[in-house]
Amino acid sequence: MQTKQNKTSLVWFRNDLRIHDNSNLLNAIKNSETVIAIYCFDPRYFEKNKSGFRITGKYRAKFLIETITDLKEQLLKIGVPLFVYNENAETSIANLESQFQFDAMYLQKEWTKDENKVFDLVRKIWKKDFNIFEDYIQFLYHPNTLNFSIEKLQTVFTNFRKHVEKNFEIRLENEIINIENKNTSVINKTVIPTLEDLGFKDFEQHPNSAFPLKGGETEALKHLNDYFFETKKLGVYKKTRNGLIGKDFSSKFSPWLANGSLSAKTIYYKVKAFETLHFKNQSTYWLIFELIWRDYFKYVSMKHGSRIFKIGGILDKDYQWHSYQKDISKWINGKTNEPFVNANMIELKKTGWMSNRGRQNVASYFAKTLKLDWRIGAAYFESMLIDYDVHSNYGNWMYVAGVGNDPRDRVFNVKLQTERYDSAGKYQRLWLQDKLF
Template sequence: MSKKQNNISLVWFKNDLRTNDNRSLLKAIANSHKVIGIYVFDPKQFDTNQFGFIKTDKFRAQFLIETVKELKANLESLNISLFIYFKNTAKAINNLNETFNFDAIFYQKEWTKEEANCITEVKTNLPLNINFIDTYDQFLFHPEDISYQFKDIPRVFTEFRKKCEKESSIRALKKIESVLPKANLVNNITSTPTIKDLGLEEFTTSTKTAFPFKGGENEALKRLENYFFETKKLGFYKKTRNGLIGTDYSSKFSAWLANGSISSKTIYWKIKEFEQNNFKNESTYWLVFELIWRDYFKYVSLKHGNKIFKIGGILNTDYGWETNKLKINKWINGQTKEPFVNANMLELKQTGWMSNRGRQNVASYFSKNLELDWRIGASYFESQLIDYDVHSNYGNWMYISGVGNDPRSRKFNVKLQSERYDTSGKFQRLWLQESLF
C-alpha cells in the first residue's frame, strides 16, 4: 500500500509484543502519517475451557501484564500510543475505529482456529474500506524462504531441519530508523489491567522457581545479554539444557518468544555475534537447533490445521485414552506413584514453569502410563505455563503421545529418567520437601 495524505493506521499487537524486528509495526510506520497501537486482553482468554481449566491462568497472565506495560512504554518512546482494553477484541477495535477511522490495520498473521476466528470476527465488524495487512512474523525460516509448500512439510523433523539449513537463509533484522513526530501521540487514558481485574488470583512468586524473570521486551534483551555475553552460558547450553534447578541450566527464552517480546531471528543473529566474537561449538549450534524445532511445530500446524487439537492428532490414531478425573487430579496435584513426576507437577502448579526434561516425562506418564486423553494434559499446560505457545505445546504433546511427528512413539521410563537427571534426588527433595532416598 502507498502512503496517503493524513492516513491513519492501527497496529494490532497479539503475540508480537515488541518494537524491535516487528514487521507489522515497521510497515505501519512506513506507510502511514499517523500510527496507533492496540492490545486487547480478551475475556475469552481467561474463561474456563472445555476441560475445566482457565485458559490463561495467573502465571502467564502476570507475565503478559508485565510485557504489555513495557510495550506501552517502548511505543511511547517512538511517539506511538498503545490502547489497552479488557473486552471483546472485535468490539474494542471497532470502538477505536469509530474515533480514528483507520485506513489500515497491520497485524501478525495467525492460522490456528481461535486466533483465526478472532481475526474473522474483527474483520466482520469493521467497514469494508479498511485494508487488513497481515505478515508472517514468528518464524526463524520465513515461509517464503523454505523449499516446501505447507502441504509437503515432512513428518520427520530431521529432514525438515537439514533441508532448511542447506537451502534456506535467515532474514536480516529490521530496525525502526526514525521516530514519528510527537504529534503522532494521541490522548490515551487506557491502562493495563491487574491480575484481579482479569478475575485471577493474586500470588507471590515462589523463591524456588527456576524462572524468576519478568515479562517484556527489555527484560528479554537483558536476559539475552546476560546469558550470552556476561556469563557466556551459551557456550555450555547443550551440556546443561537437561538441568532441573536454577536459572541458567537453559536459556529460558521460551516465555519471551511465546508472546513475541523477542523474535527468534534476534536470538539467532546474537548467537552468530557470540560465535564471531567468542567461540563456536556444539552448544552454540544447539540453541539454533532448538529454534528450528520451534519453527517446525509452527509448520506442522500450518500443514495440518485443526488436526493438532484432535484426539487422534495428525496421525488419526486412537489409543483408547480415558478421562478418569481421579487420575487427572492426582497428576495435577503431584500425587502419582512416581516422585519425579510429582516433583515436576508441583513445580508447575506453584510457579508456572517446568524444565524441558520434566515436560517430556510428565507428558509421557500422562498419556502412556495413565493412558489419559493427551489433550487434557496439553490443556492444563496451556493454562499454567508462562511460556505457552500453541504450536509447540500441542506439537510436543502429540509427539510424546504417539499421534504426532515421532515415528517411534516412545514411552519414557520415568524411574530411569529420574536416576539419570536427578541422581542425588535434589530436585525431588526441593519440591516434595522430604528426603526420598
C-alpha cells in the first residue's frame, strides 16, 4: 500500500460501479488528499456495431442510468464528487484534469480490445506524468493469487474449477469503514444523461419481465439480502435455476455483476454467511459454482485476446457459416419454426432479459440449426441484454457454437428441451400470445 502521497486523484469508473468492495476507490481515498470520480457515457458504446445493432441497447442503457444515479448518491455520502459526461472518455478526462491537475488515476484493469483502445487514448491526450493504479476487482479468484501463467489456463472448465477450489483462497472484501473524504467544496455541475440524451425513447417496463429490478449498488444489495436471508430462495437455487417465468427462479445477480455494481466476492461471502446462519446444500454451492464459471470466461478472454471475437473462435474451427438476413430477422423477431425459440426471442426483445436455459437453446438454434455466423447472434445479445458481459457472452456463444471450451461440440435438441422445461407450454403461451409492446 502506497503512503498518502497524491494531492489529488481521479477514480475512473467503468465496469466497477460500486463503493463496496472496491479497492481502487478505497486506495484512492486512503492515499490522496482529494479524490474526484468520473464516469463517461462514451458515445462509442452507443453506436451501431458491424452487424447493425446498437452496441448498448435501451434496456441496458436504462439500467446503466439507474446505476450511475445511485453511484453518484453513494459517493456523495463519503465526500467524493462524481463527474458524469456524455462524451468520449479521453476528452472528458482531459477537461477534468485541466481543472484539477490530478497526480494519480485509479481504475479497474481491463484487457479486452475496446477498453484498451479507450485507455490508450486517455493516456495519449493526458500529457502530464501521473501515477496509474490499476487492479483486477471483477474476479472471484484474483489473478495475482493464481500460481500458473495465463498461458497454462486449463482448456476445460471442470479442470480449472477443481484446481482453484483446491488450491486458492478468495481474498477478503475491501471495506470502506469510517473513511470520509472531506471534499465538500468542489462544484460539480455535470448531469446524468437521460435515455433521450442517449438516443432512445423512454419506455415502461414490461409487466411480465422476469427482471423487474433497477440498476445500482443499493438495489443489488437489497436484492441479495432478499434472495438470501428474507426468502431463503438461495436454498433452492439449483432446483429452480432452469426456470423460465418470474423473478425468483434464478438469482438475477448477473446485471449488477456485469457493470460491477455488485462484486463476486460480496456474493461469495454472503453465501458463506447464509451457510453459517442457516444451512449448506447443493444450491448454496451451485451459486458459487456459477461465479467460478464467470471467472473462467474472464480468464479465457485474457488468455486468447481478440480470438474470442474471431469466427473460428479459440479452437480455430473452420465451419461453414452463413449470414442470411432473412433467417437472422426471423430469429430476432421470433418467427422461426420453433415456438420455444420464438417465445424466448420475443421475451428478449420486449424485456432485455432471457433465462439461461433460453439463451442456450436460441444460441444453439442460431449457430447449429440455422448455421448462421455465431458472432451476429452474440452481437445481438450484446445490444439487447441487460446483463451483457463481454467475457461471458462471447465465451458462451463460442461454447454453444462449437468453437470454444466444449470438446463435445453439443447441439441442443430444442424439442426435447421444450418438453423438459416447458412441457405444459405455459412459457410459450405467455410470450407468443402477448400483445404488449
